[in-house]
Amino acid sequence: MPKLKMPASLPDPIINENAKIVLQRRYQRKDTEGNVYETTKELFWRVAAAIAEEEGKYKESTYKPAKLAREFYDLMTSYSFLPNSPTLMNAGTNLGQLAACFVLPVEDTIEGIFDAVKHAAMIHKSGGGTGFSFSRLRPKDSVVGSTGGVASGPLSFLKIFNCATEQIKQGGTRRGANMGILRVDHPDIMEFIKAKERDGELNNFNLSIGLTERFMQAVEKKEDYDLIAPHNNEVVGQLNAREVFNILVNKAWESGDPGIVFLDRINRDNPTPKMGEMESTNPCGEQPLLPYEACNLGSINLGKCYLKGKNGHDSEIDWEELKRIVHLAVRFLDNVIDASIYPLPQITETVEKNRKIGLGVMGWADLLYQLKVPYNSQTAVDMGERVMKFVRDEARSASKQLAGERGAFPTYVDSIFGEANLGPYRNATTTTIAPTGTLSIIAGCSSGVEPLFALSFVRNVMDNDKLIETNPFFEAALKEADAHSAKLMEEIAKVGTIRKMDHLPAELRHVFVTAMDIEPIWHLKMQAAFQKFTDNAVSKTVNLPNEATKEEIWDIYWKAYEYGCKGVTVYRDGSKISQVLCTGDDEKKKKxxxxxxxxxxxxxxxxxxxxxxxxxxxxxxxxxxxxxxxxxxxxxxxxxxxxxxxxxxxxxxxxxxxxxxxxxxxxxxxxxxxxxxxxxxxxxxxxxxxxxxxxxxxxxxxxxxxLQGEHVDSEGASLNKEMCPDCGDVLVFEEGCHICKSCGHTKCG
CATH class of the missing domain: 3.30.390 (Enolase-like; domain 1)
Structure with missing residues (x-):
């Protein structure tokens, strides 16, 4: 536990009902019987104090640990900033593993493969997610020189990783999540693309295909491209690039799997290329990392950076407040690197060399609602660029300040910053737009840079009790327009959107759009806007209606490449049997x-x-x-x-x-x-x-x-009644992941 004592005057945090459930189930400390003994105040103080105590290591710091701990506490309990889940769970505990995501190498040897399996298990146990590239493994049916046997190929080993993950429960709070990537020029690429055709296969993995510039050029020209065996670099075959791309599109249309990442683009932004090539990302794709690298993530709530206009002036973004939050958050995340106890010595060494952090945002839709700017507008896209440029510039400024106090990251001289004399910086990267599923529930804000999934929805709070949850900015706008009523809220909760409620003011319907109201191109434009000024990548889902065509997905994939995205996740509504919350319009017309x-x-x-x-x-x-x-x-x-x-x-x-x-x-x-x-x-x-x-x-x-009370056996206890395995409520697909808005359960770990 932290040495800094909690001040007697420390105020209790104000938490919403959803946040209370999430914090109790996932974050507050429990005894051996599973009983919560840590209060919400104690949780946030535990984290604030543990991270602030690292400040004492640096004599040139402008902060004293006690003062900084109070600032960190206020920062988190105002919900202006929250660190990633492992930090909230483990800071100030004996486990002490605070990083969210890792990438492990998978070498082309039995020893290397099973070392990776073992290391992944250790990471999952400590609360982290893992990413792997299987591109180094020799293709199926290749000769193994040492034994004279035949290789079984990447997919066979991928299944072993999946089975191992199934057996590990992360720290008692998080299920293991993985990313598996294979280069598009690997000879086994077609088998990999079709790996999740069977429902339930590889259920602990997100899969992505690593696309190259050469491949994309061949797609454009309808040319064949070479398949290269990685163990000897020999060309062993060819495929037509356009045909492979079409198959990827078809799979995205069918189920969303596998996704795509643009490997060459990721490596063009590699800040430390002399340390190696980036082969994989974390489970949701927003954090490309070198082998044995980890990243500590956190998110700023942009909804808290709204400055209401006074004396006739227009409302705007509170840039000074945003700057204050960014600088404090960067200091927080750099301290997290020092405070974290990593599960492997190789990870500790690599993290300390590059000191990567990933500061991102959430509450973007909330900010747009307050500013009365439609998400699906060029104004919003331009504003997204402006906001993220500001966040990145200030994050780098804060990193420079820390470098002055603490020194640059050790590999700075050989980095792109050192060679261009742009620093020194404390951190090789500073910005990432990561999934904020549970964090946004705690903060009571919209997720990441996603539009709101529904303006209002019904949440199950007991077995048979239901509560209507409504976005507060939308509800306030309804009241301001004198259009609010209990009956209206019930109607909106049934469909989640007001796009076809013509009796409501046009301005409301124009501004308060939801994910499925928005044409796919605006999802992509917004992702590209934030990617333009993000060091790492952006976790974002391009939501599509069920009737979306394969041609539309083809266009999205191609535009993602043209717009400069590092990858893209497409989700067609209703494309998976397991999906239980389908948005769109429901007028209850029973055709x-x-x-x-x-x-x-x-x-x-x-x-x-x-x-x-x-x-x-x-x-x-x-x-x-x-x-x-x-x-x-x-x-x-x-x-x-x-x-x-x-x-x-x-x-x-x-x-x-x-x-x-x-x-x-x-x-x-x-x-x-x-x-x-x-x-x-x-x-x-x-x-x-x-x-x-x-x-x-x-x-x-x-x-x-x-049929309760009619045909129920006396011993017929009810099972989990909804999709969420933790609380029984519905799951929503956003930020490339399924998330329960009631309890914070996520399939991405």
Missing amino acids: EKEDDTGCVVQDRPDVIYGFTQKIGTGLGELFLTVNEMDGKPFEVFATIGKSGGSITAKAEAIGRLVSLALRSGVEVREIVKQLKGIGGENPKFMKKKLVKSIPDAIAYVFESRY
Whole structure:
């Protein structure tokens, strides 16, 4: 624990209900029984004091540790800045691992591969995420000289990494997350591109294809390009670049996997090229790193940098406040480097040489709302460039100041800054736009540089209780326009957007846009605007409606290349079975059509909510997704086992037939009657309930959720009712990751 004592006069932080849940579940310290014993005030003081104590190492510092600790505490509890999750979790504890992300090398030897597996496990245990390039591994069926055997290829080892991750629970709070990258000129590239075609495969990995300038030029010219075996640099084949690019587009249209990163562009911005080439990024792609490098991240809440106009003056950004926050945040993050206990000596050595930090932003949509600037406008894009240029320039200025007090980062002389006489700087990089899923919940602000996912939505707070959550700036604008009412808020919560509510003032509908209201090009332009002045990269999702075409995704990928992005994540609404919150417009128009039997079957609407429940069966884990309309089940997707197996086929068939019955008006109780009790060859007890078969499991879910008091067994306890495995609420896809807005659960670790 920190040596600095908490001042008696320290004020309690003000926290919202969502933040209270997130902090208790993920950040506040617990005893061996899992009981929270740390208050919110103690949490923030623990972090502030532990990081400020590092200041005592530097005699030339302009701060005393006690004074700096109070400033750090105020900075965090005003929610103007928050560090990455491992810092909030582990600062001032025995674990002491404060970095969010790492990249590990995967060498082309059995020893090197399994060293990487072991090192990844150590990192995951300490609370970090890992990125790997598998591009050094020789292709499948290559001869292994030392044994005369045949290589199994990158994908076979990728599966080993995935299995190892499955067994590690990060520090009791975070599930391991990984990025796997393969160069587009690797001979096994086609197998890698198709690696996640089967649902559930490589579930602990995000995959990206490393595209090169040569490849992109070949795409443009419709030429073939060489496939090169990395172990001997021999050309072993060719593929048509345009055809490969089209396949990447098709996969993005189908599911969003794999993503793409532009390797040559990433390495052009490598500040320390003499230390090696950047091969991979962290799990969400915004932090390219050298092997054994780590980065400490933090985010400024831009929503707190709004300066309301007085005496007839226009409102604007509070540049002085933003400057103050940036300088204090850079000092905080540089101290984090010193305070962190890294899981490997190689990481400690590399981090101390380059001292990379990644200061980013959140609350961008909130700031635009306050300024009454539409996200999908050139004004907003220009403002994004201006804001990020200011943040980067001030971050570098703060880094120079620290270099004066503490010295430059050790590899400065050989860096691009040293060779150009631009420094000295304390940090090789200073800016990154990282995902802020849980941080934005704590701060009560919008995520990263994303538009708001919904202006208002229903949050599950108890088993059957629901609470309408509304963006505060939107609610204030409604009241100012004398348009607020409880009934209106309920209507908005059903769809999340006001784009088609013509009875509301046009200015409101113009300014308060959401992710799915915005044409894809504006997502991309905003990403490019922030990337222009970001040292590392930008975590951002280009949201697309379900009806988006492959041609549109092709255009986005190409424009991402032209606009100077370092990568791009595309997500087409409803493209994954597991998605349960689909945005767009839902006017609850039940279009109907007759099938060949004359039965009336409802069309699937544009907007539909649902949940996914995991049920243990004798045949494996069954994932049952049930989407609802008006609180009633509308369609079912049953997934179990690997694609192509007979069990999977049977589960899918049952799901389709149940969906057809539901859309044809068959009552839930009738479906339960038909499915309940059907026996199978491998019954299994789960939570005191005997699950006899897949249809029996579906009946159990329906009975538990929809027929309470009518057909529920006395021992039929309810399972997780929604997609989030922690709290049962819906997951949202933004910043390249699934995030629960209620409890902060994220699939990205």
